[in-house]
Amino acid sequence: MTETIPPGTRFAALPSPFAFKRGGELHGARMAYETWGDLNAARDNALLILTGLSPNAHAASNAGNPDPGWWEGMLGPGKAIDTNRWFVICVNSLGSCKGSTGAASVNPATGEPYRLDFPDLSIEDGARAAHVVVRSLGIERLACVIGNSMGGMTALAYLLLHPGSARAHINVSGSAQALPFSIAIRSLQREAIRLDPNWNHGRYDDAHYPENGMRIARKLGVVTYRSAMEWDGRFGRVKLDSEMRGDEDPFGQEFEVERYLEGHAQRFVRSFDPNCYLYLGRSMDWFDVAEYGGGDVMKGLASIKVERSLSIGVHTDILFPLQQQEQVADGLRAGGAEAEFVPLPSPQGHDAFLVDIERFGAAIGAFLQRL
């Protein structure tokens, strides 16, 4: 099983048992998190970051771990999320394999990894678990909850389940519900893993690992995380040097874009647990704010009470398309928030928030400065 926990990670125990929305419960579970900056005396300068599917809690370098984090350009002293002013918490998602309890963690009842005995995971379970971390730090009310991608869903669930728990919300390339194109992509990723004979209904080990299924799942993910426009400029039709191609396979890599996907697959396949990938992906498919609005997603969003919100995304995102960030803004505004919607022209697709720090940082920094 693949659990990789960065150095300096901190942990918070979840209540035991910790019951899940769809049934089942965890005993002795924990959440991994990291922090930056200092909590002020009034305890009103705390920001919570909820991540996409795969990141750990190491969003940026800090005293416990000087390695650059996955949002290094965004978070730190003087940066858009300014740790001179804010006390920032980032949690590893419940159900992940980067320190928080997930399908790859040991089930204390059996001494073996949960694998498919892990309960059905909902976005809402992750939101409740994140709230436990925040409360464990003595924080009653966040200044802002920031959610990226899947974390944008988790943030909305956090606000729905814990009214008054945050003054403000930043939704970064997130959505209030999964739509069929993204469900189809994630379903296909799961099918690729499940069809790998080495998946073996979740009972793989390092020697018999669903490597092929994970390769396909990851490459499909990367295809949908970026954009055709970016790739036209970045790769065009550039081919690999002949010595970089494997001549043993007549259908092997020939184009730069194929090598790019291969590199992403090789870095990911063994670093993220396949069962955790299945659980987290499905939790996104299930998520729907309409459940909180009598079947109406806008009513569900309008039931959320925050003072201010920022919804931000890009035109080239095919996985969480821009109209979904606009919907979040419209819904929160209908609920009384001063809600901003900021569409950006970044060419990098869904992943733009990770790489176009210039544009995203400017929008997020300006919002936080006015908070």
Place this chain on the structure above:
Amino acid sequence: MTETIPPGTRFAALPSPFAFKRGGELHGARMAYETWGDLNAARDNALLILTGLSPNAHAASNAGNPDPGWWEGMLGPGKAIDTNRWFVICVNSLGSCKGSTGAASVNPATGEPYRLDFPDLSIEDGARAAHVVVRSLGIERLACVIGNSMGGMTALAYLLLHPGSARAHINVSGSAQALPFSIAIRSLQREAIRLDPNWNHGRYDDAHYPENGMRIARKLGVVTYRSAMEWDGRFGRVKLDSEMRGDEDPFGQEFEVERYLEGHAQRFVRSFDPNCYLYLGRSMDWFDVAEYGGGDVMKGLASIKVERSLSIGVHTDILFPLQQQEQVADGLRAGGAEAEFVPLPSPQGHDAFLVDIERFGAAIGAFLQRL
């Protein structure tokens, strides 16, 4: 091996040997085709249809086969492609498995299927083979060559390799070169097939068939053939009745969109030969009109001489995006053609030309009427 040939299919022998662009040759190869309408005495009313990756030559019902074809709404007496006026030929692509010689066909030198001994297939080989069919019917010059999707590439190759062979050209959701997003998708489809242990370097049989790889490849294809916008309206978040779900698999189908993909996969997996799929997909990745313009795709297009052309496509196509049809129009216009570019608002994505007959038929019918 999967060769399925519709009743009423006609055949034309290719010259033997028939040499391929990238080396290798076929002996005793043939092309499958069907026709509609009558060739006039001047032999100047012939239209050639070149298909996308998977269709056979049965574009519409005819005397030899009354079953509806894959373009039934478009082709027939009084329809947009009016067989009262035009003599229409549709060929099954060289390298396919629907009657024309491909990797699933028997190699006369061995008495066994070619499998991976089939030569490296280029779009240009398919164009030259289609030209043999046209000449075998006594036609010197087509009134129009129509190419859909991959067939749009084949049509451009046909015009490049056989100057003066057609008065006009209709490019339907095609392109002058493969771009990295579509290369990535097709590369991933091929990888899913190649990673299936039953593919066995092309040496599968009906009992040991790369069914799982083909499932993933087909579903990925369907995801990119349609559009998120269409699916939002068509499927939304509708879930399957619980009795339609397989409870034995905790990660099985739950949403209508998943059942839709499953249906497409089941219809396709055993009806298209996996090796042929690999060859045809790669031929698209390789195709680049820039080769005919000293590295400049516009110069390559401008070297094509046709009197009139129509480039048509839809805003929602992510596989052959609309700017590629615009590029074809711009390039042919630079070469002296009266070139029209008609963008359509169809929501169905790349597949729109197969289903939005109302819009596509109107544009194609109007163009042909003025021809």
